[in-house]
Amino acid sequence: MSSTAPKPNLSRLTVGSGEAAREIAVAHLPAPDPARPTLVWLGGYRSDMAGTKAVAIEAHAADAGLGCVRFDYSGHGRSGGAFRDGTISRWLEESLAVIERCVSGPMILVGSSMGGWIALRAIEDLRRRGQSARIAGLVLIAPAPDFTAELIEPQLTERERIALAEQGFFEEPTPYGPEPNVFTRALIEDGRDNRVLTGTIVTGCPVHILQGMADPDVPHALALKLVEHLPADNVTLTLIRDGDHRLSRPADLKRLRQALDDMVAG
Known part of the structure; x- marks a missing residue:
């Protein structure tokens, strides 16, 4: 983004009340033309709005004359709240509050990893409110819908099951940072209540999925399963043979920008 590009x-947005109140950090680039879409970034588990892909879509929005919204879930990045209090329902509530606050016209949801799950749940909620016309498109990057039930629970070791039962969480090392991943009993139980891969998913908008076939965290079989649950939508699935989970290499970002341009062009 050039120095003359809009900033x-x-x-900060307060979501919830009483002891559940938390302040959410938001970066909002308004759309110059309210008729043009706003890109809404929904990040992954333990990622934040300063990540490579989030910053790249904001730069692309500025260059393309689009709006963009980035934010940190509670317990992530610059937002308040404790990470261990996080659940899909809690982060979904924050996502919908940010959309309500910052987006008045059409939007393209861009969900990465867990953000893909939250994007699907957000669309479900917006459609239930009669706001389906606002959803111009959905771009998913290594989406992880139902990851607690699909990827975590089936792989739990006996030690992890005991930790969940006795202390309410377990930890596992991650290659993405020095601190271990923390998975709580609340997250897993809430995940069961938010599952989307239980029947037909209707988004009512075009969908483009970018998925690496060398992803060590979310197997590409999950992307194929998601496509099976989207029979009524116009779905494009791009499989990247050597792509990892992050999909943040220059070539990956180029694919992401092209997917967004195609979505805007209709």
Whole structure:
């Protein structure tokens, strides 16, 4: 993004009340033309809005004359709240609050990993409110819908099951940072209530999925399964043979920008 490109408005949004209140950090680049879409970034588990892909879509939005919204879930990045309090329902509530606050026109949801799951749940909620016309498209990057039930629970060791039962969480090392991943009993139990791969998913918009076939965290079989649950939508699945989970290499970002351009062009 050049120095003359528009800069996002940085703000904080309070979600919830009482002991459940938390401040969410938001970066909002308003759309110059309200008729053009706003890109809404929904990040992954333990990622934040300063990540490579999030920053790249904001730069692309500025260059293309689109709006963009990035934010951190509670317990992530610059937002308040404790990470261990996080659940899909809690982060979904925050996502919908940010959309309500920052997006008035059409939007393209861009969900990465867990953000793909939250994007699907957000669309379900918006459609239930009668706001389906606002959803212009959905771009998913290594989406992980139902990952607690699909990927975590089937692989639990006996030690991890005991830890969940006795202390309410377990930890596992991650190659993405020095701190271990933490998975709580609340996250897993709440995940069962938010499953989307239980029947037909209707988004009512075009969908483009970018999935690496060398992804060590979310197997590409899950992307294929998701496609099977989207029979009524116009779905494009791009499998990247040597792609990892992050899909943040220059070539990957080029594919992401092209997917967004195709979505905007209709």
